[in-house]
Amino acid sequence: MKAYRVYGAHDGRYEELPDPVIGPDDALLRPRAVTVCGTDLEIFNGSMFYFTSGLAKYPIILGHEWSAEVLAVGANVSNVRPGDKVVGECTVSCGHCEYCHKGWYNQCPTRLETGILNLDGGFSDRMRYPASFLHKFEHMSFEEAAMVETTAVSVYGVKLVNTGPGDYVAVLGPGPIGLEALQAAKAYGARKVVMIGGRQNRREMALTLGADAVIDPRTQDLVAETLKVTDGRKFDVVIEATGNPAVTRDLMKIVRPRGRISLIGLFNSQVGELDLDAFVVNNITLQGSLGSPNVWDETIHLMETGRIRTAPLITDRMPLAQVDTVFKMMTEKRPELIKIVLQP
Ligand SMILES: [Zn+2]
Ligand SMILES: [Zn+2]
Missing domain, CATH: 3.40.50.720 (NAD(P)-binding Rossmann-like Domain)
Incomplete structure (x- = not known):
């Protein structure tokens, strides 16, 4: 697979990596659209809080705002099937601790956060994802759906x-x-x-x-x-x-x-x-307010019924290979730029 992986501050590489291998509870995904966030730029710059505090470790494939198509699923997976269009919750939690039991899984002490905290993200053309953190959508484009994550945070x-x-x-x-x-x-x-x-x-x-x-x-x-x-x-x-x-x-x-x-x-x-x-x-x-626990289904509903619109926020489209250019554009803060979508 082709992916953009950050090895340390100002050291990001678009490179060929082995395809991910899925386990029985995972789905194999093909990311179709990924939007780029200030957090991605901060991880690339080395200034992001999780990395300066030592909580998160390099290297990491960036990308927490993505939408994808399901290519294959593991033996235990029943909530999604190949061909489904999906988005994935950024927070992937343990499911067993007190926070998870109370539904506060954004505070799970052993959580991972996709493309941020020790779990590879969507700046890639293949992705392994625990299926229980996926949500299906139908009535919006992959580009709009890539922004379900930011919308859920809001x-x-x-x-x-x-x-x-x-x-x-x-x-x-x-x-x-x-x-x-x-x-x-x-x-x-x-x-x-x-x-x-x-x-x-x-x-x-x-x-x-x-x-x-x-x-x-x-x-x-x-x-x-x-x-x-x-x-x-x-x-x-x-x-x-x-x-x-x-x-x-x-x-x-x-x-x-x-x-x-x-x-x-x-x-x-x-x-x-x-x-x-x-x-x-x-x-x-x-x-x-950290993350977006328990609001993904209603967020997708609000977006699919047009009550929250993300399409007007997308101002630029770039191939995944151009991530370095995208970071340059974001650093220059061109006034007309709002959200850049990458096409893996
Ligand atoms: Zn973001
Ligand atoms: Zn937990």
Whole structure:
């Protein structure tokens, strides 16, 4: 098989490797579309938290946002068959520990994360995958389905803070996750969803995807605009999808008492000087959100019924052999680039 494997910081190789051998509980997959994430770039750069902390080890075949066709299945597999179109949960957990039993398998201490944490991913034309972590889809393209993973992360972050019809919701950061989170908040009934972000084309995309308003924190008064778009209340729910430590200073300015903040972005650094008293006296919930347990079926349903759209986020298509070029494009941060899909 052909795959893109990272051996260490700035050492990624597109190379020929032996085909994976499947066990009785596995499926052999042919990845058809893989989208590239900031996390892939961080793993390539050597800056990603799991690798700097020693939790994850090189080498690894990247790719956690993929869709695939089933080529073959092991003797024990009954949930998928050859020919099925599938996506796979990023987290592959043990199934036996206390966290797994409680359904919190994103916290399983011996979990693997596809293309990130000690399990090879979809930057490849063949892949072995434990079949019980696969989900079938029919009514969307392979490209759209490659973004089920990011969408599920967004859906989980939105659901963890019980977003519902009473809520004015702010999404900080109009990257792919933020643009999906805004649609997820809408899908779960939020009263009003407002995108806050500095890049104009992303704010325009947010409006296209259903945002009720947008705020540019670089040129507008964040608090004044917040009061304007929330009818004087401030936000009930704030979804943090930037991972930018500087943004944390804004959180308390825009959230109302009893508000809930969902942190989806990884900061990859210590964030200093949070005024914790403000959290206490305002009864603020600060909710960390890792991964996407238990939301894959509903995410696929929301996407297949058009309530969350990912196709508009795909701005570039490249062959798998061009990963190095893709990383260069992402590092240059061309403003029109949102999501790049690789075709293995
Ligand atoms: Zn990702
Ligand atoms: Zn476990």
